[in-house]
Amino acid sequence: MSEQKFIEIEVLRYKPESDEAPHSEVYKVPFTDDMSVLQGAQYIKDNFDGSLTYRWSCRMAICGSCGMMINGVPKLSCETFIRDYYPNRITIEALAHFPIEKDLVVDLSGFIEKLESVQPYIIPAEKRSLDQGEYIQTPAQVQDYMQFTSCINCTLCYAACPQFGLNPDFIGPGAMALLHRYNMDSRDGGAEQRMELVASEEGVFNCSAVGYCSEVCPKHVDPANAVNINKTNAAKDYFLRFLSPKGGAK
Amino acid sequence: MNIYKADVVIVGGGGSGLRAAIAVAQSDPSLKIALVSKVYPMRSHTVSAEGGAAGVKRDDDNYDLHFHDTVGGGDWLCEQDVVEYFVQQAPIELTQLEHWGCPWSRTPEGKVNVRPFGGMKIERTWFAADKSGFHILHTLFQTSIQFPSIKRFDEHFCVDILEEDGRCQGIVAVEMATGEFTMIQGKSVIVATGGAGRIFRESTLGGIVTGDTQGAVFRHGVALRDMEFVQYHPTCMPITGLLFTEACRGEGGYLVNKDGYRYLQDYGLGPIGDKPKNKYMELGPRDRLSQSFYFEMQKGRVFEDPVLGKHVHLDLRHLGKERLHERLPLICEMAETFLGIDPATQPIPVRPAVHYTMGGIATDNKCETTLRGLYAIGECSNVGLHGANRLGSNSLTELVVFGKLAGDEAAKTAKSVGFGNTDSLHKQAEAIEKRVTAFKAQTGGKERVATIRKEMVQTMEDGCGIYRVHDTMQTTCDKLAELRERFKNVELDDKSSVWNTDWLTAIELDYQLDVAQAIAYSAINRKESRGAHQRLDGYEQRDDVNFLKHSDAFYVQGALPRIQYADVKITKSQPAARVYGAAGEKADAERKASHV
Amino acid sequence: MSKRKPYVRSMDGWWKKNPFFVEYVIHESTALFVLAYAVTLLVGLIRLGQGEAAWNGWLAALQSPGALVFHLALLVAIAYHAYTWFKIMPITLPPIRVGGEKLSPCAIITGGLVAAAVASLGLIVLVWRIAA
Amino acid sequence: MKTRKRSNAPIFWGLFGAGGMLSALFGPALVFITGLAVPLGLLLPQGTMSYPKMLAFAQNFIGKGFIFAVIALFMWHAVHRIYHSLHEFGIHAGMGAKLLCYGSAFVGTVISAVVLLGVGF
């Protein structure tokens, strides 16, 4: 047996019912090389303090629940490995820019509202009945939007975006990626309807192209690209609506 | 306690729950729907499904073939009328998903493409790269947003159902963010809470796949059916149990033992062809593959590693980097992140892990349980589709086919009955609140939730593994009884209200212990080998005389579950030997010959 | 009554918390230099409008050591601005497909930098040709 | 659904983008020419920016346009970023800051236009 290795994990704890503000606590956790930071947190919960609270489920970087600030960087804790930090201390904290509900759990209701507001469903360009079978979509047409379908709603990009931190009303990178996904789908004809949101005061112009959102995105969605392409779209729409009577939203 | 009234209450925001919600919303926009889920719907475990969803698509395929694959795969424990309905609805529902935006992978002409899958005779698995479940779930969730009649209760934990006058009349849920209780009164209730695989130790399943709601329903006198059938997936990552999809084998991957030998040919799955052939070798059904691993292990022909333990290799190298990255991007990513392996140059260590619970809340062929007004769908249910062994890619399709059916049925029911008596239901709900809140008040015991859970999952793995014998199953039963006792001494670390997951896991565990008992007792009582239930203690053969039957476990307060047997509906496929590989082909030919 | 009490963290000093943000703030602050240069040119333009003497005065002022150091700083800052401008270009452009393949971010950045190099060289050569 | 106010950012954002691109393409070379090469007499011929030459340049249609674009757009680019930076550093000076930032670019634009028109064609 090789010697048991230990890592120090510093957790930003916050118990709303007894704490005024968050504070740090350090735990010494035994680990093996295949252990993720999420498993580190689970170890703490199972063995030291059952009140430690965090979200998780799939453990395979697909459900989007387990985002945390790990040494200041937004990451999925289930695919971040303790071995990569050893022998230094790991600090974990609730995702930045969101209100902390308890320990590592943040309030996501604002994000969910945004996600709902982008009309993230096919608004058919052309209605088709089920007997007519599937819509024809060539692999190239699929490629136009596929990248933006990969978003797992993990909100790491929100924790990365200072503009969202400064203005929580900003629709933000993740929701815009989803909006763009539908706009780019050949089956969809809803781009005009969605323009109202894109071009609004909560819309894309809050983004100053910091770009960190795309940097941290675990699924390579490139939400910064979705936001910024839509600045151009919104600008076009803005100027075109003076020219053509029906161009764009109100 | 808050009170909310909805026509249809749906518990579970996974693929099946969402599909049902949309069905209700579309059938009548005036029906109010409450969709309750302990996680945001897009976190549901459907998200993890990789391979795809089965439905007849190609010209050379037909319903009959899908039917026979399913029934044979299920070792004839399937309800055949249910399977028939299923195979016919499958392509319709999968096309519906396409219309809602699901990014199915396409052929060069722009039509939906299909891939081969274990146990399926013909390519009929619709897929969206290797993130099929992810795309299905997000498509359904996003589609559901357009229906204003669906009121979501996200991150609300359902602690029990309400029953009065022989009908299910609603549920009680805890809002996780506040710890507050809400009674959601309904005219009909659909349970869509997913599987129970987390009752086992090494599993491919997410932390939410706990099976607690099955336990709640169980306590209301509804049977848990065929619980002994637990599917082990043959290709999982050692330790974490993370899944490498069957599509790896569908695309042509090999399973080799430590001698580099494709050992499946020794277990009735050969011979090896020069191309992957459906139902041969690696494309055999999951139970067979997992069982072969077990024997290889007995023979000492598997790899052993101090960290990874016993395993074999899933070899994808011959597929080439390009094809791997196009068809199996998630697999490449997972192997890279979790194991530091590039599947294009190195074989992947794999072993079997618990993956699916065939058993579940017993329903009729319209998804209704014996408790009127209560429906169950998806992995938590047992409508009779999978029998003793589920074929890969049938369950994603099950979600949409039976989600739709249950939604339509529950909508009909909701329109035909009125609301029950709110006051008396409220009293019931308050009693439930009192019961589950009591966990927090319990002091003085020194048991930890985590410890009991750990022992439960270990004993389930020991006793109800790939192969089973009476003595270890008995040990498991005894251990579960002991844990039941010890559970009374649990003391929580966290007694607060806001986001108290310590408390919620205790509620979960309480129910899980019941479900675990249902599994163990169903298993020990089935004295034969069928599908995923394989015994080595004198019951190695299938016994159609005594056990061509569903086992129904009933809850008995303070005592062991009662196991009863029910007939299987057989319409057109009489039980036959379940054979694969060359033997399977021969049997198929014989069957055909005898039909004409 | 709900016992929730979400805690909102302050954004103070956010830009110090991550090297990525530090870089962002630095490249954003190059705007000050661009403004300073624009004002310098504007002054020059006004002097030009005021006649030859005024113009020559401005030209002379540019030769002062202070002005030279100032312009050296401007050059560094504005060159950095140009570099970062192209560095974020991949996120601002719609996907460009060449023969079905998406152009890589690296190719876009290189393309931008090459364009800037060509433009600069072109400008210098042009000025040189006109002047000669 | 809640009604949303349309942002009028496209105007400023458009100017910002144009100025950013122009300054990225030509900025370094311009600084080099006007601030270093000419004052130090490097590389370029003597009298590159002599009064007659510059006057002619400013009177020429293309030259006028170039000078105007460089000064005005550089300014719009810069003030837009500065305005945003104020917000980023937590200085929410509101309308005042906005007026000051964009106002100065506006004034600069007007002055350069007036001068450029003044030098004749």
Ligand SMILES: Cc1cc2nc3c(=O)[nH]c(=O)nc-3n(C[C@H](O)[C@H](O)[C@H](O)COP(=O)(O)OP(=O)(O)OC[C@H]3O[C@@H](n4cnc5c(N)ncnc54)[C@H](O)[C@@H]3O)c2cc1C
């Ligand atoms: C790794 C993996 C890969 C798979 N691949 C395939 C495949 O390729 N093809 C295929 O056909 N099948 C596959 N499966 C199986 C299939 O994905 C599942 O059977 C199916 O997704 C289950 O869906 P569901 O709707 O029943 O439940 P889930 O998606 O698990 O959803 C359960 C829902 O119930 C909610 N819930 C549970 N308990 C409570 C409670 N107490 N209170 C409130 N809400 C609650 C949860 O929040 C969740 O929303 C795979 C499974 C796994 C694990």
Ligand code: SF4
């Ligand atoms: S865009 Fe990327 S980072 Fe943002 S929510 Fe989606 S997956 Fe997460």
Ligand code: F3S
């Ligand atoms: S980090 Fe924020 S500012 Fe824009 S590019 Fe990304 S949304």
Ligand code: FES
């Ligand atoms: S646990 Fe699902 S993304 Fe990490």
